[in-house]
Amino acid sequence: MSDKVLVFYGSYRSDRMGIRLADFIVSRLRQKDLDVEFIDAKVVNLPMLDRMYKEYKPGTAPAELEALAQKIKAADAFVFVVGEYNWGVQPGLKNLTDHFLEEWFWRPAAIASYSAGRISGARSATAWHGTLSEMGMIVISSTLSVGPIGQTLGPDGEPTGDAGKGLERAFPRFAEDLSWWTEAAKVQRAKRAPPY
Numbered sequence: 001m002s003d004k005v006l007v008f009y010g011s012y013r014s015d016r017m018g019i020r021l022a023d024f025i026v027s028r029l030r031q032k033d034l035d036v037e038f039i040d041a042k043v044v045n046l047p048m049l050d051r052m053y054k055e056y057k058p059g060t061a062p063a064e065l066e067a068l069a070q071k072i073k074a075a076d077a078f079v080f081v082v083g084e085y086n087w088g089v090q091p092g093l094k095n096l097t098d099h100f101l102e103e104w105f106w107r108p109a110a111i112a113s114y115s116a117g118r119i120s121g122a123r124s125a126t127a128w129h130g131t132l133s134e135m136g137m138i139v140i141s142s143t144l145s146v147g148p149i150g151q152t153l154g155p156d157g158e159p160t161g162d163a164g165k166g167l168e169r170a171f172p173r174f175a176e177d178l179s180w181w182t183e184a185a186k187v188q189r190a191k192r193a194p195p196y
């Protein structure tokens, strides 16, 4: 059975640019033998965190929270497409992720960051690294860093110019790293049940 990969992105802005990188990653991962689903936090649109999923009695969580919990639990790997607001993370995606904890455990996660400038969202990527680790994911060391995003990807999510060529060159290592850790975690989960 194909590995199930969830790709998350969380800008709520009307003129959001990171969707280009999300589209690029989803399209390239779908060219592999993977079952890829895009989770757009703006579409899911969870309310500001009140109760975490686990704080609801079984069967009483709101439908969109329940559906997302089941998808996260069933996934083999995660990709987080992250932008940077004032050196920090984007609140829409952070709010979505905070609704869950144990549901994330024991799977690898990859970070792809971007920004309008040349720093490529690196400070946000650093913040997410700690957050995803705290949420029980194994964060792979390969990253994608895209900036300026407007000079790297077109509105259709396809690479443009020299920066786009650089992104195409960087993608295989990113995907292979995630694939290796996805298999490693899957084999280990089958060999020995997670301890908690």
Ligand SMILES: Cc1cc2nc3c(=O)[nH]c(=O)nc-3n(C[C@H](O)[C@H](O)[C@H](O)COP(=O)(O)O)c2cc1C
Binding pocket: 011, 012, 013, 015, 016, 017, 018, 019, 083, 084, 085, 086, 087, 088, 114, 115, 116, 117, 119, 120, 121
């Ligand atoms: C509120 C806000 C804060 C920003 N802060 C940063 C920043 O700290 N570093 C940076 O490189 N870009 C920053 N930017 C520019 C973003 O990189 C750029 O707008 C990017 O397209 C945002 O992602 P989005 O379009 O997917 O929402 C900021 C943009 C906004 C709207």
